Amino acid sequence: MKQETILLVDDEKEIVNLLDIYFRNEGYRLLKAYDGMEALDYLREETVDLIIMDVMMPRMDGIAACMEIREEQNMPIIMLSAKNSDMDKILGLSIGADDYLGKPFNPLELVARAKSQLRRYHRFNKDTPVKPSENELIFEDLVIDIGKHEVSVDNRKIKLTPREFSILELLARHQGQVLSMEQIYTNVWSDPFLDGGNTVMVHIRNIREKIELDPKRPCYIQTVWGIGYKLDRPS
Structure with a gap:
């Protein structure tokens, strides 16, 4: 079975490194980026199954990056943000994110949400022939x-x-x-x-x-x- 690839995008390296440990323990392949522009560079070269991306980042924030990704690709995107108001969540979902999790968060909850998104994504994109x-x-x-x-x-x-x-x-x-x-x-x-x-x-x-x-x-x-x-x- 092909190893699934997750792209972690956050300018807080401590968070990226922590999540790297959790997801590698679950058997995923991890790519790490620290702003939206670096994430887009990865996507030009790599096949990614899921993106976990912070909203507030230098150079290119998560909102702008999400909008650009959605122009070409449909893999699940989970947004992370310290902003937890309903309007912030609505903004994240309206520009193409599939899920939104406020900071601070429980890494185990994020892992569970990521697994749910990947199951759904692959179920709808599988190559099983049907009538x-x-x-x-x-x-x-x-x-x-x-x-x-x-x-x-x-x-x-x-x-x-x-x-x-x-x-x-x-x-x-x-x-x-x-x-x-x-x-x-x-x-x-x-x-x-x-x-x-x-x-x-x-x-x-x-x-x-x-x-x-x-x-x-x-x-x-x-x-x-x-x-x-x-x-x-x-x-």
């Missing part, structure tokens, strides 16, 4: 190719993060059925719901901005006020 009827979920001109982890609208390829893809797939598998924010969160994040409502709303907004011609008048993902969301024609 065409099982491989694609279709709604109107929206096509979700499960095997290739690709989405297209009217034959136009759409770049989604792994988390966005998981949400859209979940809605597509329950077309016309209203799913609550709690159902979406627990299915996609595999964590207790707690305060996950804002997280779901941010991801739904991001998906709409990518697949809808007019996100304010969605043709695919409909809001059912007070309940949740569904993939359906507008009423």
